[in-house]
Amino acid sequence: MLFGYLILLIALPPSAEAQRPSFGDSFVIPQGQVAPPVIGISPGTVPPPTLPQFPPQGVYPQTIPTPPLVPMPQATPAPSLIQPPTYSPSVNGATTLPPIVPSVPQQSTQPPGFIYPPPPGTVPPITPSWTENVAEWPSQAWAGLQTSSVYQCVERPRLRQTFISRSGSRGLGTNETELATTLNLPNFAGTTQPLRFTPGFNFHWWNGPSTPETGADMPPRTYDAYLAMDYSTPWNRPYGGEINFTVGLYTDFDEVNSDSVRFTGVALGWFKLNPTTTFKLGIEYFDRVDIKLLPAGGIFIYPTPDLKIDLYFPRPRIATRFNNLNGRQVWGYFGGEYGGGSWTYKRITGVGDQGDVNDIRLFLGVEWMGPRQSSGLFEVGYVFHREIVYRSDPSNRISIDDGVMIRAGIAF
Numbered sequence: 001m002l003f004g005y006l007i008l009l010i011a012l013p014p015s016a017e018a019q020r021p022s023f024g025d026s027f028v029i030p031q032g033q034v035a036p037p038v039i040g041i042s043p044g045t046v047p048p049p050t051l052p053q054f055p056p057q058g059v060y061p062q063t064i065p066t067p068p069l070v071p072m073p074q075a076t077p078a079p080s081l082i083q084p085p086t087y088s089p090s091v092n093g094a095t096t097l098p099p100i101v102p103s104v105p106q107q108s109t110q111p112p113g114f115i116y117p118p119p120p121g122t123v124p125p126i127t128p129s130w131t132e133n134v135a136e137w138p139s140q141a142w143a144g145l146q147t148s149s150v151y152q153c154v155e156r157p158r159l160r161q162t163f164i165s166r167s168g169s170r171g172l173g174t175n176e177t178e179l180a181t182t183l184n185l186p187n188f189a190g191t192t193q194p195l196r197f198t199p200g201f202n203f204h205w206w207n208g209p210s211t212p213e214t215g216a217d218m219p220p221r222t223y224d225a226y227l228a229m230d231y232s233t234p235w236n237r238p239y240g241g242e243i244n245f246t247v248g249l250y251t252d253f254d255e256v257n258s259d260s261v262r263f264t265g266v267a268l269g270w271f272k273l274n275p276t277t278t279f280k281l282g283i284e285y286f287d288r289v290d291i292k293l294l295p296a297g298g299i300f301i302y303p304t305p306d307l308k309i310d311l312y313f314p315r316p317r318i319a320t321r322f323n324n325l326n327g328r329q330v331w332g333y334f335g336g337e338y339g340g341g342s343w344t345y346k347r348i349t350g351v352g353d354q355g356d357v358n359d360i361r362l363f364l365g366v367e368w369m370g371p372r373q374s375s376g377l378f379e380v381g382y383v384f385h386r387e388i389v390y391r392s393d394p395s396n397r398i399s400i401d402d403g404v405m406i407r408a409g410i411a412f
Helices: 002-011 139-146 149-153
Strands: 154-164 173-185 195-207 221-232 239-251 261-274 277-285 293-304 307-313 317-321 329-346 352-369 375-390 393-400 403-411
Touching: 221 329, 261 293, 352 403
Parallel strands: 239 329
Antiparallel strands: 154 173, 154 403, 173 195, 195 221, 221 239, 239 261, 261 277, 277 293, 293 307, 307 317, 317 329, 329 352, 352 375, 375 393, 375 403
16 A cells, blocks of 8 residues: 555655745736746756745846936026116116016126016016026036025026227217125015125226317226115015115216215005016116116016016016027017216326216117026117216216117126
8 A cells, every 4th residue: 555655655656746836926927928937947847945025136127117217407597687688777877686578787786687588477686697608517416506505595697898999080989897696684574575685897998089179087997896785575465666876886987975875775665557567666776977866667568478568667578489599598679778987087187086977778679588597688778868977066967979889798
């Protein structure tokens, strides 16, 4: 009997179940695919008793789903230069901020602003902030810089160059270089809005006018050294206000006196008439010999994301957005501004005096904002209604010939 059982055990074939490795229920070959042959197990052998429940890296790669690609977010413009593009208009020898609202002054109480439009439902500040374009920084490095405390405190370093031609003996040519940056104090007094400090320095090289013909003279060079402060209430409210205060030294450094120090500024209250229209009213203070104060105000209409209409005195502007160029947002605009400035300097007689240069400017411009929050502008304009007024004889307005203006700027 025992001998018979041994014969039966030897004659029966090994179980088929013992020849197939088991990978667990969690690993399933997708329907329609053929499982690759198991390598390293000879027919008729018994696999090891313990096998991993999941295949090691590299086994059956066709069954491991590939993670979806997540597109990198596109850079979005800051509130309006993304706001009204460009430098803010010329207001008494200093400059202040925007989000490439467009406005570019020769001297402004606000830092240059670039790029035009502000985010939907927001109200642009007094002036726009410079915006985009320049170096192609690696995205990782740029992202790291944007979150750093240095970037959050110091923003929008910028350079602007202005050239006005001289035409004839009664002409006055100028070549100006302006350097500025902005120091940002976030969440000022718990208001969620920043307080901005903008130090800047301007160089002015003068050409003309002919003194025998006009009785006027300008020194070879004058300088502006200023500090501007800007604050605006939150833009997501139905009403609010914004203010700029600038103190600066405006002189040739040969004649420095109490008149060399000038205080300029802008104070505006605003009210949203509807989601696309904002009304502003206030004053702009120039502190010049001839012009001390001007009323300021107007209506800002943003009917579409591609059209901005600033019916604002003394710096009107209309801007429209073009098709993107090489990934850069591009705006074209037509604008005007009250330009010029005021400086103390030694006249050719050797006597110290303060002289205003006043003018009106109309210009066409283009402004662009790149993917790295850098921006640039280029403008061509006409300068007219030009005059020089001296503190020593303010009733004598000396007329100066018109000129052509070319202006370019870049901000980071």
